[in-house]
Each structure stands twice: as structure tokens, then as C-alpha cells.
Amino acid sequence: MRLYVHHLTEYRFSEPQARLVQLLRLTPESFIGQNVVDWRIDVDCNARLRSGRDGYGNETTMLYVDGPIDRISITVNGSVLTENKAGMVQGATETLPPLLYMQSTRLTTADEAIIDFARGIEAEGNDALDRMHLLMGALHERLTFDPGRRDATRTAIETFSESHGVCQDFAHVFVAAARAIGIPARYVSGHFYRDDGAALQEAAHAWAEAHIPDYGWIAFDASHDHCPDDRYIRVAIGLDYRDAAPLSGSRIGGGVEELDVGVRVGLSQSQTQG
Amino acid sequence: MAGRRAFDEVWGSDNDRAGRPEFAELAQWITETPATELDRRQKAAEAAFRQLGITFAVYGEEEAAERIIPFDIVPRIFTGREWAKLSEGLVQRVEAINAFLADVYGERRILADGVLPAELILGNPQFRAMLSGTRPPHGIYAHICGIDLVRTGPDEFWVLEDNARTPSGVSYMLENREAMLRLCPELFEKFPVRPVDGYPDALHETLRSVTPRTSSDPVCVILTPGHYNSAFYEHSFLADQIGIELVEAADLEVDDDIVWMKTIDGRVRVDVIYRRIDDDYIDPLVFKPDSLLGVPGLIAAYMAGNVTLVNAPGTGIADDKAIYSYMPEIVKYYSGGEAKLPNVETYRCREPQALKYVLDNLEQLVVKLVDGSGGYGMLVGPTATKQQIEDFRAALIAEPYRYIAQPTLALSTVPTLTEAGVAPRHVDFRPFVLSGANGVTIIPGGLTRVALKEGSLVVNSSQGGGTKDSLILADGPGGGRL
Numbered sequence A: 001m002r003l004y005v006h007h008l009t010e011y012r013f014s015e016p017q018a019r020l021v022q023l024l025r026l027t028p029e030s031f032i033g034q035n036v037v038d039w040r041i042d043v044d045c046n047a048r049l050r051s052g053r054d055g056y057g058n059e060t061t062m063l064y065v066d067g068p069i070d071r072i073s074i075t076v077n078g079s080v081l082t083e084n085k086a087g088m089v090q091g092a093t094e095t096l097p098p099l100l101y102m103q104s105t106r107l108t109t110a111d112e113a114i115i116d117f118a119r120g121i122e123a124e125g126n127d128a129l130d131r132m133h134l135l136m137g138a139l140h141e142r143l144t145f146d147p148g149r150r151d152a153t154r155t156a157i158e159t160f161s162e163s164h165g166v167c168q169d170f171a172h173v174f175v176a177a178a179r180a181i182g183i184p185a186r187y188v189s190g191h192f193y194r195d196d197g198a199a200l201q202e203a204a205h206a207w208a209e210a211h212i213p214d215y216g217w218i219a220f221d222a223s224h225d226h227c228p229d230d231r232y233i234r235v236a237i238g239l240d241y242r243d244a245a246p247l248s249g250s251r252i253g254g255g256v257e258e259l260d261v262g263v264r265v266g267l268s269q270s271q272t273q274g
Numbered sequence B: 001m002a003g004r005r006a007f008d009e010v011w012g013s014d015n016d017r018a019g020r021p022e023f024a025e026l027a028q029w030i031t032e033t034p035a036t037e038l039d040r041r042q043k044a045a046e047a048a049f050r051q052l053g054i055t056f057a058v059y060g061e062e063e064a065a066e067r068i069i070p071f072d073i074v075p076r077i078f079t080g081r082e083w084a085k086l087s088e089g090l091v092q093r094v095e096a097i098n099a100f101l102a103d104v105y106g107e108r109r110i111l112a113d114g115v116l117p118a119e120l121i122l123g124n125p126q127f128r129a130m131l132s133g134t135r136p137p138h139g140i141y142a143h144i145c146g147i148d149l150v151r152t153g154p155d156e157f158w159v160l161e162d163n164a165r166t167p168s169g170v171s172y173m174l175e176n177r178e179a180m181l182r183l184c185p186e187l188f189e190k191f192p193v194r195p196v197d198g199y200p201d202a203l204h205e206t207l208r209s210v211t212p213r214t215s216s217d218p219v220c221v222i223l224t225p226g227h228y229n230s231a232f233y234e235h236s237f238l239a240d241q242i243g244i245e246l247v248e249a250a251d252l253e254v255d256d257d258i259v260w261m262k263t264i265d266g267r268v269r270v271d272v273i274y275r276r277i278d279d280d281y282i283d284p285l286v287f288k289p290d291s292l293l294g295v296p297g298l299i300a301a302y303m304a305g306n307v308t309l310v311n312a313p314g315t316g317i318a319d320d321k322a323i324y325s326y327m328p329e330i331v332k333y334y335s336g337g338e339a340k341l342p343n344v345e346t347y348r349c350r351e352p353q354a355l356k357y358v359l360d361n362l363e364q365l366v367v368k369l370v371d372g373s374g375g376y377g378m379l380v381g382p383t384a385t386k387q388q389i390e391d392f393r394a395a396l397i398a399e400p401y402r403y404i405a406q407p408t409l410a411l412s413t414v415p416t417l418t419e420a421g422v423a424p425r426h427v428d429f430r431p432f433v434l435s436g437a438n439g440v441t442i443i444p445g446g447l448t449r450v451a452l453k454e455g456s457l458v459v460n461s462s463q464g465g466g467t468k469d470s471l472i473l474a475d476g477p478g479g480g481r482l
Helices: A098-102 A112-124 A128-142 A156-162 A167-180 B021-032 B035-052 B080-104 B118-122 B170-183 B185-190 B199-209 B232-242 B298-303 B327-335 B352-360 B386-398
Strands: A002-027 A034-043 A047-053 A059-082 A185-192 A205-212 A216-220 A232-238 A247-252 A257-266 B055-057 B066-068 B071-078 B144-153 B156-163 B220-223 B245-247 B252-255 B258-263 B266-269 B272-275 B308-310 B365-369 B378-380 B403-407 B413-418 B421-430 B432-436 B439-442 B447-451 B465-472
Touching: A002 A034, A002 A185, A002 A232, A034 A047, A047 B298, A059 A232, A098 B118, A112 A128, A112 A156, A112 A167, A128 A167, A128 A205, A128 A216, A156 A167, A167 A185, A167 A205, A185 A257, A205 A232, B021 B071, B021 B185, B035 B066, B035 B071, B035 B170, B035 B413, B035 B421, B071 B080, B071 B170, B071 B413, B071 B421, B080 B144, B080 B156, B080 B327, B080 B432, B080 B439, B170 B185, B170 B199, B170 B232, B170 B447, B170 B465, B199 B220, B199 B232, B199 B272, B199 B432, B199 B439, B220 B232, B232 B245, B252 B298, B258 B298, B298 B308, B352 B386, B352 B403, B378 B386, B413 B447, B413 B465
Parallel strands: B071 B465, B220 B245, B220 B272, B272 B308
Antiparallel strands: A002 A059, A002 A247, A002 A257, A034 A059, A047 A059, A185 A205, A185 A232, A205 A216, B055 B066, B144 B156, B144 B421, B144 B432, B252 B258, B258 B266, B365 B378, B365 B403, B413 B421, B421 B447, B432 B439, B447 B465
16 A cells, blocks of 8 residues: 655744754654655754664654744655555564563553553463454453543553543553563554544554564554554654654743644545645 | 671771771871861861852752761871772773673673673663664763772772762862861871872863864863752862863753854854763653753764763663672673672572562661662661661562662771761772773772761761761882882
8 A cells, every 4th residue: 555644743832932952753664564655854944954763773853943933843745655464563673672672661650450451361362462462452442542632641550540542542551561461562653544534633643562472573553453554654663652752842932832733644645735 | 787896997807906007107197186186177177168168968858958078087098009909990890881881782792692681681771772772982981980899808898889870979089188188288298198189180081082073172061950959069160170161951052963052152062061960851852851951952962973971871771789780790791800899799689589588687688779879768777777677678578679688798997086086987988980082090089988977887978978088008019108
């Protein structure tokens, strides 16, 4: 499948900012089943961009903008050829051993409730692969998707006890539960083509990957209850959202900021235009 | 407490205070100088320290009071032979620490070879995964190490802790010597004491040597969290002594992956930052997002190879207390020989058998949090109350992997001025080891910390410890003076 992506991020500041420094993780890599045909990042003001690669293997872009600045928009346009590999991640850059992804972080710490839940799944499943499928299904059933509650600092514990969240929260709980039963798991940010007709999405997508003996890394999307296929574009990975977030920003100046994100993923270029 | 009296570095182990012959002159000085005179000099030194503002804040107290660290007028002496042996061990250890850091952030050979359990590194929050694959300029990670040593006998030195993040205390080494030279000049006539005042220059040379740009005169700065930090005096003191700028985060900006210092004459490119801010607070884009102490983009500049951070981010993995117990293996792995400075025997509570032993012997052991420092989160079994022991027992059972335990060592004592005259008090020692592009440098000196309370083994300044001057003598291996 050839997917076209248009990802717009716009900040508006109530007071002009002296400077803006942002760390972007917006660029996917090519690997088996994901072939990046073209990809570009555009900024609508005078900015300096520097690319690099972090310890997880993610391609990073540093964005530096001099002020005064009261708004900025960052646009990503690209197209990617995808194939359905039933969630199997092969040929992607792997810089760190799976064991690293057993490390819990503030956002992915499991409490008693998550551990009990994960142990229940462990008892039910036959092997690691089976258990991860069960975990994905059980979380999909247990957690309600609630786009009104988007909060980048929400922990897996909070999401699990409140039983609702957005894709990022589903991914954090999945990762916390998988690690709780000894399966390395990581957070993935990326894009998803919705074939239900909803063209404009309010944010980039997120899911999880688990490391399964004999298979390697396999992707699981608990918010949609299926393993990522050719409708997905994988962009960045990490222990949690903080490591893989599309944007981490910092600004020098007062006031408040307003953030607008719009993502269109379509099958043709025209579908993704504003 | 150990029943036997601890080894005293001047008076020896005998109760008759016959003493060690090499220190007879110091023993005589202690005896001949009236206690009132020692007290007068000590008060003069402390008044000077207060005047200079060499204060520190005590965390965890109701009001974070600014205090001076008590100073003891009776110095501690190491012979040239003792120092030569210590130095060798320190060089070996710090070279191994740097090789270890280069390896765990690089190829991870030590894990592939099974020398230590992989989860100990990869599962450790001190291992900064996002920096994996980044090699700092000149390949040096821990440019400044403060290795904490204790002594239990004439030739028995042990490493208690490796401080490879932002060790503090070197200003005391320098200020204590200033005070001693002024107040006890006769000691420096009696003993050929090696000077410590070359430290600022040696530090500057180390900083300059690791510049990422060899084409120009490197610009080095000291980055402080600000004057609320407990070690702020030291930050400003060192900047002043070296003659480089002391900056706060707001004075720096990163542009195009290059670090600039804002000055009234415009921007100046910065090559080397001796940062006294912990990793967590150094760059809000990468670590704690709400940190106001950090510089946005600093880690990107570091990863791009455009600035040297001293010490490099991520060095906490080398002085983590869970890693400490493997240091003999680590030193052997990288140096090819046995560690010249031994470790204190350490029980890793993450191992069930060790945990059982620790729980059965809490009254005899010192228990420490693997990620604690400054004497916080520590149990000293022999002097702890029943309640403290029970609290630690519960904490150990709940989260055993967070703790290590060590036998209570009979730390050496040094004669110290007390209210009841000069009496033995337990000490430790922190020499400062500099690693630059041209090798390892150790200034002959260090920080001696002394537990002022009789019998106490806790020397941390936050727990009521004091400091002493540490005199390294310029005598050769055979004892002959230069």
C-alpha cells in the first residue's frame, strides 16, 4: 500500500517568544515492509534544522528558531510504501538489546493492579506470543478510548485505574503489563491510515512492540485491537512517550501556548491535502 | 562496634600511644601545642571560612540552614610511600571506569563476555539509553572522579565509593590548606608537604585538553545550578581560581547544535562545560521536562560532538552502588590485572542468599540505598536504634534490589581536637582524579572527612562530619626526604 502523510503541528503563543528550541522525531526509516519514498519537514519561518540519531536509533531533527515569534507551524509531507507483515518488525535499526526494554519508567511503572492483571493473562496464555495477543485484546476491552483526555504526563497506573485514555495511554499500559510478566516491550510513535473514512486525526498515533522469543519484535495496537499492518507507518521508538514523542519543545518567553495538531493519512496525495 | 580499638594513623593501634615512628614529630606537635592554642587557631580558621561564605545547605532539615562544615586543626598525614601506592591504585581504577563507560555506551563487550549481568546495566535507570552510541570528544567520560577511600590498618586501604558524576569537596582541599599554612606554619617547616595549589591549573588543563575543536583556544565554563545549590561556593571558587566564567543555564543557548554563551559583547562559542548540574536537570528536551536549570538542546550539541560535557552525561552508571560490587571484576577486565585498591566486601541484596544474610545480621552491617548519597537512606547497624533496624528490615524485604550491605569497618582514626582535648576520630579520604586527553593527573592531596562524634562512622557533612587538611609528604619510596 502506498500511504501519503500530511502531519501539521502549529503552536500559537499569547506573547512573543525570544527563542524556540525543539527536538523532533518525525522521520521514519525504511525497513522490511516499510519503504520511505519521500519525506520532508517544512517550517513556515526562518529556522535552522539539524539532523541526528539518538541511542534508540531514531532519526532526530533539532529545530532552532530566533524570536520574536508568536506562531510556528511544522509540516511533514511524505509517502511510504507498506506491506502487511502481521506486526513483525524486521530489518529496522536495532541499537540496544531487548533486555533494555524491561526497564520501567515513570510513565510505564506497573502497580499491583497492573501486575495482577498481567499475571492473569500470563496464566491464561500458552506462550509469549499468545499472551501478548491476549493482553492486546484484554486492554482493548477494558480501556475506553477517550480523546477528551489527552495528557502527555499521564502514567500507565492512572490510565489503568481510570480505565480510559488515548492511544498513547493504551501503549503505556501495554508496555507496563508486558514488562511485568518478563516480556521486553517498548513504545512506538507513528501514523495510522483509518479506512473508516475519518480523514483528519487530532494527533499522531502510538502503539507498542513486544519482544517474542524466536520471532523478535512484534507490534501490538491495543487501541485498535490488531497487530499493525500495511496501514501503519512506524516513526520512533523508546522506553515510553518521552523517548519517542514527535516533538519535545522548549521556548524562552512568557505567556501560554496553544497547540494544534492535524494528521491526514491517505491513499493518494489529494486525500492528504488540507 | 568492633571491640578492638581502631587503627590510629598517628598513635597506631597500641593503647599506650607509643605511636608510629614516622609520625613521631606530628604526635609531638599535638602534645606540645596547648589545646587552648589549637582551639584558638581552629576558631580563627572557621571564622575565615564563614567570612568567605564556604557554607552548605543541609537537606531534609526544617529550615535548610546554611552552615559551615566544621574544620579540624589537626592535620592528617600520608607518607610519600603510602601516597605512591594509593596513586597507582587510583590511576588504575579511574582508567578502568573510563574504559567501562566507553564500553557500555559503545560496543558493550563486557556484557557480551558475561563479566557482569546484563540487566544490571540495561535495567539501570542510570544507563542513559538515548546516549548509547555517542562517544564524547577524546573518548573520556569521567574527567573528574572523587574516589572515597577508607583505611583499616597501616597498609589496608579500601575503596568505599566511586564518585563519577559531579563530585564536590575539592574547594575544601584548597581552603583547608590555605588556613593551615596561615595558622600552623611550623608544621610546614617540620614536614616536606607537597603543595595542592596546582589543582586549579591542572583542572583547567584537563578541561582544555578535551576540547572538541583543536583549532582554536578552547572556551571553558563552569555551569552551576545557582546560588541555592549546596555547593555553590565551590562552583564560584573554582571559576575564580581557574579564571573562567561561571554561568547559569540562562547564560547559555544552543543554536545549530552549538553552545553559545551570551555576553554583553555578543555570543561566544563554548567548547567545554564543567557542569555541576545533575544529568536529570541538564536538558529539559531530553531529561526532566520541567527543569529550569537546564539548557534546551545541550544534549543535542553533545551528541553532535560540538561540546564536551565534564563529566559526560550518563556516568552515573559507573558509580551506581549496585555496580560498585563488581568493580574488582571491571578493573580486572579492562586493566588486565588485579585491582590494586580493593573494594569493601559487599552483599547485593538483589541476590536471595545475600539478602537472607543481611536480614539475619542487620545489627552488624551498614546498609545503603544503591541510588542514595550523602549519607541519606543509610543504616549503620551497630549504632542504629531497634526501630531504625526494623524500618530497614521492612524496606529491604519490600525492595531488596534497591539495597546493598557492607560489614561495619573499623575505620582508621586520626587525632582530632574535641571538647575533651585531642582524641581519635574516624576519617575517610577523597582524592580527586583528573582524566584529560593527555592522561591522568592526581594532585597530591584530597578531602579528609572526620566523624566528629565519638565512635561515629558517618563522615558526611550532611550528618555532622567535619574536614581536615590532608598532608602528602614528599619523601621517596624508601622514606628518604627530597
